[in-house]
Amino acid sequence: MHEAGLAVRFVEAALEEAAARGASRVTAVGARIGELHGVVDRHLEEFFAVMARLTPAEGARLVIERVAARSACPGCGEFFPGQPYGRTCPACGRGRLETAAGLEMELVWIEIE
Numbered sequence: 412m413h414e415a416g417l418a419v420r421f422v423e424a425a426l427e428e429a430a431a432r433g434a435s436r437v438t439a440v441g442a443r444i445g446e447l448h449g450v451v452d453r454h455l456e457e458f459f460a461v462m463a464r465l466t467p468a469e470g471a472r473l474v475i476e477r478v479a480a481r482s483a484c485p486g487c488g489e490f491f492p493g494q495p496y497g498r499t500c501p502a503c504g505r506g507r508l509e510t511a512a513g514l515e516m517e518l519v520w521i522e523i524e
């Protein structure tokens with residue numbers, strides 16, 4: 412399942428970062444996720460809690476920052492809300508819209524002790 416794989420990645424990244432900083436415990440994790448991944452926050456939180464069990468991140472809070480989908484025109488540089496869907500740029504009528512945001516999937520910060 413998508414959320415399970417994501418949870419593993421976030422737990423591993425948080426533990427790696429915590430180890431690099433010499434922390435004994437991770438208390439919170441901030442993740443940035445684009446809406447195009449269709450992730451269900453509650454499922455991700457549940458899997459995160461399970462994957463973090465028996466690690467220094469056990470009980471850590473997962474804070475999810477959602478990024479809205481945006482499209483961009485490579486021709487004129489204009490941005491538009493939503494997915495491109497192969498649309499032609501409504502501003503210049505030439506460029507084909509490309510995905511500019513909404514595919515993020517990254518660990519942004521961790522809180523450690």
Ligand SMILES: [Zn+2]
Nearest residue numbers: 484487500503
């Ligand atoms: Zn354009």
